[in-house]
Amino acid sequence: MSCKIAPSLLAANFGCLREEINRVNDSEADWLHIDVMDGVFVPNISFGFPVMEYIKELSKKPLDVHLMITDPAKFINEVKDSGAYIMNVHYEACLHLHRTIQQIKECGMKAAVTLNPHTPVILLEDIIRDVDMVLIMSVNPGFGGQKFIENSIEKVSRLKELILRKNSSALIEVDGGINLETGKKIVDAGADVLVAGNSVFRASDPVEMISKLKML
Numbered sequence: 001m002s003c004k005i006a007p008s009l010l011a012a013n014f015g016c017l018r019e020e021i022n023r024v025n026d027s028e029a030d031w032l033h034i035d036v037m038d039g040v041f042v043p044n045i046s047f048g049f050p051v052m053e054y055i056k057e058l059s060k061k062p063l064d065v066h067l068m069i070t071d072p073a074k075f076i077n078e079v080k081d082s083g084a085y086i087m088n089v090h091y092e093a094c095l096h097l098h099r100t101i102q103q104i105k106e107c108g109m110k111a112a113v114t115l116n117p118h119t120p121v122i123l124l125e126d127i128i129r130d131v132d133m134v135l136i137m138s139v140n141p142g143f144g145g146q147k148f149i150e151n152s153i154e155k156v157s158r159l160k161e162l163i164l165r166k167n168s169s170a171l172i173e174v175d176g177g178i179n180l181e182t183g184k185k186i187v188d189a190g191a192d193v194l195v196a197g198n199s200v201f202r203a204s205d206p207v208e209m210i211s212k213l214k215m216l
């Protein structure tokens with residue numbers, strides 16, 4: 001079974017967003033990954049709801065929304081209204097993660113929890129059966145084009161073990177520094193979904209790169 005691919009729009013040319021999204025529409029990509037940053041949780045600011053409304057109109061792929069913001073629980077309704085299929089909140093940003101996960105699901109979205117590189121997988125022991133997906137950050141969040149952190153491979157293996165041990169149906173998504181080489185290692189370790197920014201949008205043929213990543 002091939003893995004799912006979620007191209008990260010952060011690496012696209014925002015001057016021609018329509019063309020970039022249409023490229024993804026015409027590809028074998030499964031989802032479109034949307035990175036929202038607030039300049040507080042991460043040292044960068046990307047874009048917010050007005051831009052997401054526009055993306056929602058153009059994208060034929062379900063939106064995989066990654067919120068790199070403090071207190072994402074405050075914005076569940078807005079995220080839903082801006083077209084999210086799945087809402088990723090950071091473990092490090094949620095004081096009441098269990099409640100937030102339930103609220104996301106009640107709102108009609110899939111719920112995912114994201115781990116920064118330093119956050120151990122074992123902290124998910126008591127929430128793993130409630131989430132639809134775990135997003136493992138394989139770079140420190142905030143910027144595209146960074147180097148893949150090798151420890152993420154072992155981390156994915158440990159997460160896979162936890163999922164099997166707890167009889168969870170959570171998917172494993174990995175985000176940051178994914179290309180054909182790192183993607184292969186991470187899929188072999190148990191990843192189900194690959195996020196890819198620069199390796200897709202800076203490729204000479206993004207549609208072809210998506211197909212290659214999907215075959216890993």
Ligand code: DX5
Nearest residue numbers: 008141142144145177197198
């Ligand atoms: C980083 C974002 C990523 C980023 C990935 O904070 O969460 O989704 O766009 O970009 P690449 O694939 O270029 O590392």
Ligand code: ZN
Nearest residue numbers: 035066175195
């Ligand atoms: Zn992301």
